[in-house]
Amino acid sequence: MYLLKDNVYSVGVVDWNIRHFHESTYIIRQGTTYNAYLILDQKNVLIDTVHKCFENQFITNITRIIDPHKIDVIIVNHIEPDHSSSLSRILALCPNAVVYGSQKAKLGCLKYNEIDSIKWNIVNSGQELNIGKRSLKFIETPMIHWPDSMVTYSKYDNILFSNDAFGQHYATNKIFDDEVCCSTLATEAQKYYANILWPFNSLIIKKLNILKDLKIQMIAPSHGVVWRKNTLKIIQQYITWASDKLKDKVAIIYESMWHSTAKMAKQFLEGITVEGIEAHLFDVTKTDKTDILAYMLDSKYWLIGSSTKNKQMLPIISSILEYIECINSTARFSLAFGSYGWSGESIKRIENILANNTIKLQSAYSVVFNPTVNELKECFHIGKKLAIHMKRKK
Numbered sequence: 001m002y003l004l005k006d007n008v009y010s011v012g013v014v015d016w017n018i019r020h021f022h023e024s025t026y027i028i029r030q031g032t033t034y035n036a037y038l039i040l041d042q043k044n045v046l047i048d049t050v051h052k053c054f055e056n057q058f059i060t061n062i063t064r065i066i067d068p069h070k071i072d073v074i075i076v077n078h079i080e081p082d083h084s085s086s087l088s089r090i091l092a093l094c095p096n097a098v099v100y101g102s103q104k105a106k107l108g109c110l111k112y113n114e115i116d117s118i119k120w121n122i123v124n125s126g127q128e129l130n131i132g133k134r135s136l137k138f139i140e141t142p143m144i145h146w147p148d149s150m151v152t153y154s155k156y157d158n159i160l161f162s163n164d165a166f167g168q169h170y171a172t173n174k175i176f177d178d179e180v181c182c183s184t185l186a187t188e189a190q191k192y193y194a195n196i197l198w199p200f201n202s203l204i205i206k207k208l209n210i211l212k213d214l215k216i217q218m219i220a221p222s223h224g225v226v227w228r229k230n231t232l233k234i235i236q237q238y239i240t241w242a243s244d245k246l247k248d249k250v251a252i253i254y255e256s257m258w259h260s261t262a263k264m265a266k267q268f269l270e271g272i273t274v275e276g277i278e279a280h281l282f283d284v285t286k287t288d289k290t291d292i293l294a295y296m297l298d299s300k301y302w303l304i305g306s307s308t309k310n311k312q313m314l315p316i317i318s319s320i321l322e323y324i325e326c327i328n329s330t331a332r333f334s335l336a337f338g339s340y341g342w343s344g345e346s347i348k349r350i351e352n353i354l355a356n357n358t359i360k361l362q363s364a365y366s367v368v369f370n371p372t373v374n375e376l377k378e379c380f381h382i383g384k385k386l387a388i389h390m391k392r393k394k
């Protein structure tokens, strides 16, 4: 339990050992936190709860500050079980508490907590709740991260309780951004955005515009540390990611059965490297896709390759492209490549998916079976040509 400001406490828990978030879809190396906040005023307010596995620790944290019976209001910013699955237990301890959340959140809370009714005040964007010295403002943020999501703003404290937005999967016993390793924090914030929020870029831009009107000193998310030193920086970083302000770097990503596609990828890299352009080579069987997506997020150029097996792409590269399919943007450039033995359907499939959200650099480059010396030279030449094109555009 930590003090953010007078009478504003962080009462969440640290999950040091979690390595798979959303089951296998998000590999996290640093663990995470489930943050919740307690505001003491004429009405005592709990903002969000925590994952059910940690409800005992959560109750202990609250009890160190007040008797849970004295909680008057529980705000549910978001119903995903990492933030709401201990709600039933908390409600049992504070039977007089009234819950505030969006309409969609109410339905979700009833279903996830398997309860029939709940004292629930449905709130809409812009609505405020007076709790004494403070007035708490609710701003709905649907799809950041789920349809029910909202954030809560305390003008008195200049704190935005942002739930999933601005989060990081980063377990620490520190509370603020300036107390932890800034490089790890930056890495985890980028990975979080890429894997949780990227598909909602256009919605994020709209909501960030609303936030411009608020004086925000601190952002208190539901995962990771509270932003107090780099508050403006992380908002600016979100604007950069959401508006596709990209870096001149190349993500070369491939999955290969017998090293042929891998050989092509390496020659693209060589060609780019001799021209001094930043690029990273990803064999998807060696690097987790969540880390690859983090690199792709701010890369202007994607080269994506796969062997063809049974008329399909190989499975890991396929799962990356499925995620990319829902990114609605044409700010990037791409090239599909790969080797094949019969008809090479995977390369066409990659090209088609990329055509929805990137500009084609040139026709897909494919080779039959194993690339010849001349074909590898051509890959090198393509990489070099791309790098020269990038330098001219700088």
Ligand code: FEO
Pocket (backbone or CB within 6 Å): 078, 080, 082, 083, 145, 146, 164, 222, 223
């Ligand atoms: Fe951290 Fe969308 O839950």
